[in-house]
Structure formats: C-alpha cells, structure tokens
Amino acid sequence: MEKIMLSEEIKSLIQLYQHEDADKVAFKKFPQSVDVPFFLQQLSGRKHIAQKVPAWTNCLNDLVFPPHLSFEQASSEITARYKASLVAVDTLLDGTGGLGVDSYFFAHRAKSVSYLEQQASLCHVAKHNFAALGVSNITVTESTVEKYIATMFPVDCIYLDPARRSDRGRKVVSLEDCTPNVLEIIDTLKQKAKIILIKISPMFDVKLAIRSLPDIQAVHIVAVDNECKELLLLIQESVEPERRIYCVNLQSNKENQTLSFTQEQDNDLSIIFTSEIKHYLYEPNVAILKGGYFGTLVTQFSLEKLHPNSHLFTSEGLMVDFPGRIFEVISVIPFHNQSLKKALKGVEKANITVRNFPLTVADIRKKIKLKEGGDVYLFATTLANQEKVCVLCKKTN
Incomplete structure (x- = not known):
C-alpha cells in the first residue's frame, strides 16, 4: 500500500457512506480522481476495526487500513488485552506484526516493543497508525522472523502469530505448515528470549501442539463469549515443575470463566x-x-x-x-x-x-x-x- 495519508476527498466519501455496506457501495459511480479500491478498503476497515478493536475508534479518522486478510488473523481487543496480561516484561518482539493490534496492547505493558513484519505495505500502515494512536514505544522493522532473530540482541519476550494459510491461500492446521515454521526456529528463539508466546489457530489439536513443542510450560485455550478464538503456547524458564492448562472464556457482559490445572494433575x-x-x-x-x-x-x-x-x-x-x-x-x-x-x-x-x-x-x-x-x-x-x-x-x- 503506497498511500498512507487519507485525502480530504476520501475522508468525505467515508463520512458519506459510513453506514453502508462496502460491497454495495462498490457498484456506485465515483469521480476518476478517487482510488475506488483504496476507498472501499478504508470503508470496510473502519467497520471491522470498530467491532474488533473499540479502543481505536476515537482515532478512526486518522487510521489507515490494509486489505481484509490482515483483519482475518488479527487479534481482537479482548484477546490482545488477555495476551498482554500474560507477559509483564521490559522488552518484547512481536515477530509477526500484521495489523499491529497485539503490538499496540503489548506496548501498554512493556517499556519497548519491536514490531516486525515482512510485508512493506503493512509496515508503512503500522508505523502510521501507531503514531496516530499516540504510541511512542514501538519501533517498526521490515524483515522476516528467520532473518531478524539470527542477529538480534536478546529480549525478554518474543511473540509470534504464524500465518495459517498456505501459498495457495488454504488454511493449515499444523505448526510445521505455518509461516514462520516455529519448529524450525524454536532453538534460536529460546536463545534470544526468556519467554516465548505463540498464538495458534483454535482449529489446532492442543495435545498434538504439546507433543510438537515439549518445552511448553503453559497452554491458554481462549474463548470469547463461548466461541473458541485462540490457543496460546507459553515457553519460558520453568517456574512450575509441571505444565499448566488454562481454559478461559472471556465474557462481554459477565464474569470471565477460568479453569486451570496441571496436565499431570488432571490425568490422575x-x-x-x-x-x-x-x-x-x-x-x-x-x-x-x-x-x-x-x-x-x-x-x-x-x-x-x-x-x-x-x-x-x-x-x-x-x-x-x-x-x-x-x-x-x-x-x-x-x-x-x-x-x-x-x-x-x-x-x-x-x-x-x-x-x-x-x-x-x-x-x-x-x-x-x-x-x-x-x-x-x-x-x-x-x-x-x-x-x-x-x-x-x-x-x-
């Protein structure tokens, strides 16, 4: 995405059609000066972000939004806040930055956050949006995780949300098929951070993930209003001798439900x-x-x-x-x-x-x-x- 600043013309059109569906607006006629695909992208993005990240709604007029696929894998505000609550650290690397939702909420807990993303367009968008949101402790870098971690200085925590689509756009349901392949870089990750937090799809098999990464100290199975959203795998220098499982149902209008236990305890x-x-x-x-x-x-x-x-x-x-x-x-x-x-x-x-x-x-x-x-x-x-x-x-x- 080359355009970062929204023109007054685009802002006026967004205001005019803010209550209409972008798919229907696409059939309307616009002046030649309007970049219609970009405009529709912004119109659709505002509706998605208002639902997904309410904390950003006050800055909507200044934010720029990437294509829809970036919204699909992005965390919601409620799950991003939950993840941020798990890691009280000074320095954190978000190795799969994407839309930047997780980086934004990590930045409210950590002193310094490094946002890493291999797509240049997403890096431009993230840098613009972080400034618009008034966040100053996030640095944006364009690179792949594999290349970056090879030479980086150690940090307290590395967070990864591997892409769960194949080159052909199909969803994948195993760790080795994700990008980056965590299984291939896990040894380097452990050398570079005391804590590693990995978000995987709720479609993944929990017990298979544990067998694939035996160093996992905790698994957080996160649902929102009784819909399973994320599986979080936490790897760190062991505080507890046994692996702990957290089954968490975050509820919008009720008290959250949490059931936690060690894997060995439950099996017995x-x-x-x-x-x-x-x-x-x-x-x-x-x-x-x-x-x-x-x-x-x-x-x-x-x-x-x-x-x-x-x-x-x-x-x-x-x-x-x-x-x-x-x-x-x-x-x-x-x-x-x-x-x-x-x-x-x-x-x-x-x-x-x-x-x-x-x-x-x-x-x-x-x-x-x-x-x-x-x-x-x-x-x-x-x-x-x-x-x-x-x-x-x-x-x-």
Missing part, C-alpha cells in the same frame, strides 16, 4: 460415568471442550459424566459456578417415536443440541417437527450404557 483424576441423569445437566464452555481435559472439572464440581464421548455432565445439586451452561432436567426420553411424541406434546419450539449421537440436529428437527427457539432445550446424546436419549430441560436463572 478419575471420572465417574453414569447412565442416570440427575436433577441438573451441565455443558462445559468451548474452551474446556476444546482442551478435552475433564478430570479437574468433575472433581471440582462433583459431577458425573454421561459417556466418555458425550461431554455432558450431571449432578443432583446445583453447581452455580460451573463454567458453562446449566440446565434443569424436565425429563429423559428414550429416543423412539412414541416416547418422543408423548413427551413433547404441546411443545412447538426447542433449542436442539447433539452430543455423541448418530443423527444431526437437522435430522432430529425433521423427525420430531419442532421449530428452532423458545425456552425448551433438547439434548440428544448417548449414556454410559450406550442408550440413546433426548434430555428435555430448561436453563437455570
């Missing part, structure tokens, strides 16, 4: 399986489901699990602090037509969830002819004795 805890659904049914938040560690959960909240693969839990008493959704069980229905028809008589709507069940939500909805929505919840699942059931329930207050 036994899980009781049951075919008897008691008064309450529990569905863990997506961060816990993603991790796949349930020993600490059942022990801490005195729960029983319905089946090794169902990932639903039950108890007679209400566990109000459970990190996920809690339901009061109305009835447990054997999964065959006559029982379902009788139990669901008078019910016109239901929120259906499938856990370890041979049919999809669409299949079940077609079978029992219920519309989506309402206050009734229906979980189709398999019990420890392999019985297929539908659990009819309602949410607790």
Whole structure:
C-alpha cells in the first residue's frame, strides 16, 4: 500500500457512506480522481476495526487500513488485552506484526516493543497508525522472523502469530505448515528470549501442539463469549515443575470463566460415568471442550459424566459456578417415536443440541417437527450404557 495519508476527498466519501455496506457501495459511480479500491478498503476497515478493536475508534479518522486478510488473523481487543496480561516484561518482539493490534496492547505493558513484519505495505500502515494512536514505544522493522532473530540482541519476550494459510491461500492446521515454521526456529528463539508466546489457530489439536513443542510450560485455550478464538503456547524458564492448562472464556457482559490445572494433575483424576441423569445437566464452555481435559472439572464440581464421548455432565445439586451452561432436567426420553411424541406434546419450539449421537440436529428437527427457539432445550446424546436419549430441560436463572 503506497498511500498512507487519507485525502480530504476520501475522508468525505467515508463520512458519506459510513453506514453502508462496502460491497454495495462498490457498484456506485465515483469521480476518476478517487482510488475506488483504496476507498472501499478504508470503508470496510473502519467497520471491522470498530467491532474488533473499540479502543481505536476515537482515532478512526486518522487510521489507515490494509486489505481484509490482515483483519482475518488479527487479534481482537479482548484477546490482545488477555495476551498482554500474560507477559509483564521490559522488552518484547512481536515477530509477526500484521495489523499491529497485539503490538499496540503489548506496548501498554512493556517499556519497548519491536514490531516486525515482512510485508512493506503493512509496515508503512503500522508505523502510521501507531503514531496516530499516540504510541511512542514501538519501533517498526521490515524483515522476516528467520532473518531478524539470527542477529538480534536478546529480549525478554518474543511473540509470534504464524500465518495459517498456505501459498495457495488454504488454511493449515499444523505448526510445521505455518509461516514462520516455529519448529524450525524454536532453538534460536529460546536463545534470544526468556519467554516465548505463540498464538495458534483454535482449529489446532492442543495435545498434538504439546507433543510438537515439549518445552511448553503453559497452554491458554481462549474463548470469547463461548466461541473458541485462540490457543496460546507459553515457553519460558520453568517456574512450575509441571505444565499448566488454562481454559478461559472471556465474557462481554459477565464474569470471565477460568479453569486451570496441571496436565499431570488432571490425568490422575478419575471420572465417574453414569447412565442416570440427575436433577441438573451441565455443558462445559468451548474452551474446556476444546482442551478435552475433564478430570479437574468433575472433581471440582462433583459431577458425573454421561459417556466418555458425550461431554455432558450431571449432578443432583446445583453447581452455580460451573463454567458453562446449566440446565434443569424436565425429563429423559428414550429416543423412539412414541416416547418422543408423548413427551413433547404441546411443545412447538426447542433449542436442539447433539452430543455423541448418530443423527444431526437437522435430522432430529425433521423427525420430531419442532421449530428452532423458545425456552425448551433438547439434548440428544448417548449414556454410559450406550442408550440413546433426548434430555428435555430448561436453563437455570
């Protein structure tokens, strides 16, 4: 991107069309003096950034935005703040700068941040935007991580968010397929920093990542409003003798949910399986489901699990602090037509969830002819004795 300063003409057009969709605005006619692709890029960027990084909205008129792909992998404000809270350091290298969101929030915690990016256009944008945002402790450098770390002076922390797309634009789901390939440079990284923080896609397998990088001291599985967003791998000089897992659900309007434990501790805890659904049914938040560690959960909240693969839990008493959704069980229905028809008589709507069940939500909805929505919840699942059931329930207050 060669243009950094926004012309008055572009600013006026952004003001004029700020409430319209950029894809629709693209069909309008503009004077020849207007760089239409650049203008549409700015219009779209403002809408994305207002949602993704509210802290930047006061400076929107002075910011410049890169192509959409840079927004796709960029951190949101809520996850960037969380990452920054993990590393209280003086010097930090953000080796995959991108849009600059992470660098910006790291700069509020560290004395000095080095923003590194191999695309010259993104470097120009980042330098302009950091100045517009009033941040003075970030230096911008154009280089690849591999080249830069070979000669750099050591820093307290190196942060990497490897690109998760192949040369053909396809998403990748393994560390060795990312750019940079962390597995190839990990030894150099450890020589250059006491702390290494790596962000990877929520699509990645947590346990496979741990096997690939055995020096990981902590894994943070980060969800926002029950949508898994990031996996964070922390490598540092060991403070604790055992690896710790953090399952975190950052919530916009509620208290955050955090469940933490050591990997060894969770593996040593036994899980009781049951075919008897008691008064309450529990569905863990997506961060816990993603991790796949349930020993600490059942022990801490005195729960029983319905089946090794169902990932639903039950108890007679209400566990109000459970990190996920809690339901009061109305009835447990054997999964065959006559029982379902009788139990669901008078019910016109239901929120259906499938856990370890041979049919999809669409299949079940077609079978029992219920519309989506309402206050009734229906979980189709398999019990420890392999019985297929539908659990009819309602949410607790």
